[in-house]
Amino acid sequence: MRALAWHGKHDVRVDTFDDPEILNPRDAIIRITSTAICGSDLHLYDGYIPTMRAGDILGHEFMGEVVEVGPNSTLEKGQRVVVPFTIACGSCFHCGKHQYSACDNALPADNQDIAQELYGQPMSGLFGYSHMTGGYSGGQAEYVRVPFSDVGPIVIPDGIADENVLFLSDILPTGWMAAENAQIEPGDTVAVWGCGPVGLFAVQSAFLMGAERVIAIDHFPHRLELAKRFGAETINFEESATYEALMEMTGGIGPDACIDAVGLEAHGFFVDNVIDQIKASTFLGTDRAHAIRQAILACRKGGRISMPAVYGGLIDKFPLGAFMEKGLTLKTGQTHVQHYMPGLLNAIMEGKIDATFLISHTLPLEEAPAGYKMFHDKQNEVTKVVLKPQWSRAAD
Amino acid sequence: MTDTIDSARADDAPLTTSKRAPAAVDAALDSLIDKPGQGDADTLIGRTVTINRPRADLFAYWRDLTNLATFMDNVERIEMLDGKRSRWVVKAPGDTAVEWTAVITEEREGEMIAWASEEGADVPNSGRIDFRDAQGGRGTIVTATILYDPPSGIIGKVIAKMFQREPAIQARRDLRRFKQLMETGEIATGARNRRLLEEGKN
Numbered sequence: 001m002r003a004l005a006w007h008g009k010h011d012v013r014v015d016t017f018d019d020p021e022i023l024n025p026r027d028a029i030i031r032i033t034s035t036a037i038c039g040s041d042l043h044l045y046d047g048y049i050p051t052m053r054a055g056d057i058l059g060h061e062f063m064g065e066v067v068e069v070g071p072n073s074t075l076e077k078g079q080r081v082v083v084p085f086t087i088a089c090g091s092c093f094h095c096g097k098h099q100y101s102a103c104d105n106a107l108p109a110d111n112q113d114i115a116q117e118l119y120g121q122p123m124s125g126l127f128g129y130s131h132m133t134g135g136y137s138g139g140q141a142e143y144v145r146v147p148f149s150d151v152g153p154i155v156i157p158d159g160i161a162d163e164n165v166l167f168l169s170d171i172l173p174t175g176w177m178a179a180e181n182a183q184i185e186p187g188d189t190v191a192v193w194g195c196g197p198v199g200l201f202a203v204q205s206a207f208l209m210g211a212e213r214v215i216a217i218d219h220f221p222h223r224l225e226l227a228k229r230f231g232a233e234t235i236n237f238e239e240s241a242t243y244e245a246l247m248e249m250t251g252g253i254g255p256d257a258c259i260d261a262v263g264l265e266a267h268g269f270f271v272d273n274v275i276d277q278i279k280a281s282t283f284l285g286t287d288r289a290h291a292i293r294q295a296i297l298a299c300r301k302g303g304r305i306s307m308p309a310v311y312g313g314l315i316d317k318f319p320l321g322a323f324m325e326k327g328l329t330l331k332t333g334q335t336h337v338q339h340y341m342p343g344l345l346n347a348i349m350e351g352k353i354d355a356t357f358l359i360s361h362t363l364p365l366e367e368a369p370a371g372y373k374m375f376h377d378k379q380n381e382v383t384k385v386v387l388k389p390q391w392s393r394a395a396d
Numbered sequence: 397m398t399d400t401i402d403s404a405r406a407d408d409a410p411l412t413t414s415k416r417a418p419a420a421v422d423a424a425l426d427s428l429i430d431k432p433g434q435g436d437a438d439t440l441i442g443r444t445v446t447i448n449r450p451r452a453d454l455f456a457y458w459r460d461l462t463n464l465a466t467f468m469d470n471v472e473r474i475e476m477l478d479g480k481r482s483r484w485v486v487k488a489p490g491d492t493a494v495e496w497t498a499v500i501t502e503e504r505e506g507e508m509i510a511w512a513s514e515e516g517a518d519v520p521n522s523g524r525i526d527f528r529d530a531q532g533g534r535g536t537i538v539t540a541t542i543l544y545d546p547p548s549g550i551i552g553k554v555i556a557k558m559f560q561r562e563p564a565i566q567a568r569r570d571l572r573r574f575k576q577l578m579e580t581g582e583i584a585t586g587a588r589n590r591r592l593l594e595e596g597k598n
Contacts, residue, residue, distance in 0.1 A: 021589040024582040089580045108584045109572040137585035
């Protein structure tokens with residue numbers, strides 16, 4: 001099969017690989033019909049995530065048709081499914097609490113050591129996201145092996161286009177959980193740092209959960225325009241001073257809830273960011289964290305911080321004093337995708353959530369390297385790249 | 397001067413987490429574990445895992461020792477010699493293996509199994525596996541405690557390879573595979589196909 005593989009920093013290529021096979025009784029093999037490049041794939045592309053090996057197949061947002069099933073899979077050949085990016089067993093203590101991204105069993109035992117050392121306990125497995133998360137081959141490919149296929153994949157009814165449901169795999173539930181973690185109350189003002197896909201879905205979700213106002217913060221005019229389309233007010237941090245603007249726009253109170261949808265590669269020429277960047281390049285620290293610092297400072301007293309953004313390691317100058325003195329609450333975590341999929345599929349079918357607005361480019365899988373470059377270099381215009389494996393075959 | 401565990405300062409933490417290893421070995425030999433049939437076993441390790449299954453099921457699976465090779469990565473095979481004695485063959489580099497005979501020295505149905513190696517073991521070892529009910533209906537807490545004599549020389553290299561240098565890490569990995577098998581019915585692998593699985597590439 002053909003698949004997109006990581007070879008190093010800013011080096012991804014479409015190569016030929018052995019096809020995947022059923023290895024465990026609950027496995028299924030999916031023929032991919034649509035797969036997307038995620039903002040967090042850019043962290044891999046930029047070389048920020050350790051334990052990547054040349055030849056690793058990327059991709060954790062994908063859907064397709066079931067072509068093979070193990071004896072204990074509940075799927076049937078021919079079904080169309082969207083696959084959650086978090087791999088979870090469904091039978092451990094954490095899965096029982098619907099904390100799927102904390103699954104005890106999805107990460108192969110030998111791959112659990114690094115996370116055990118780094119985080120205290122290992123997390124669930126992820127598709128196409130380094131060996132620390134299991135070394136599972138990803139879905140930017142013609143075929144993929146899906147473990148625990150009786151728990152994760154959600155079956156899509158006929159007549160719904162891939163583009164409407166593809167983002168159930170990651171960014172839509174991630175934006176939704178971000179808003180849920182903000183514990184929104186009626187009358188709230190919610191500020192969202194970062195108008196990438198997760199931030200934009202968080203904007204939509206916050207309004208659906210009863211926020212009175214949403215303020216979206218970014219520096220790409222096109223992305224702010226999309227946020228405005230869903231009713232958000234905007235701050236372009238290259239034009240206005242974010243903290244001052246937030247204080248003025250909220251009557252001197254600060255936002256009731258702040259969502260950091262930016263994460264470890266925060267942009268902007270801020271002093272702490274530049275220092276973080278130097279530290280990241282000299283391995284003194286791995287994460288750049290301007291957005292979360294600003295969110296803690298701006299958030300109203302007794303308010304809530306939600307952090308869907310991906311961080312991997314350590315940060316300096318975390319404003320712990322402000323966080324404590326103001327009595328803030330922080331909720332975060334990798335998304336418990338399996339928990340949110342059914343409700344969000346209904347919301348899409350009822351027309352309450354629009355997921356298609358994001359897609360700016362659709363390319364054959366063979367052109368994935370160009371897609372990565374474009375997504376990386378032109379974040380204003382390129383909001384989401386969807387890849388089609390079968391298009392490449394049509395061109396043969 | 398011999399270091400001993402001072403009862404006035406003793407806490408509720410397992411001896412395997414003690415910062416004073418020689419004293420902890422002595423205390424473990426007094427209260428917890430048998431001495432292997434030979435050698436100078438001085439390395440004590442322990443690992444605990446919680447498994448979301450009833451105690452009786454886990455005990456029954458473990459008590460059929462031939463099952464253990466399913467999730468213990470380096471164990472090639474385990475043969476029962478009689479009801480209490482088993483022969484262990486453990487993979488080593490260059491088509492060699494290390495072997496020992498283990499005897500069950502104590503067992504309590506559904507609760508614990510203790511063993512010690514007989515004389516002639518390539519790696520003298522003893523230990524116990526305990527099964528306790530977890531609080532709040534979380535299943536069973538499984539604790540493996542192992543005392544062994546780390547060999548030097550060529551065998552030492554074999555053992556280092558066998559345990560991937562750190563026996564406690566290997567024990568943790570084996571217990572995690574046991575948990576995966578018991579909770580999900582399979583052992584997780586990131587391999588894409590059979591060839592990669594056999595090459596051990598995750």
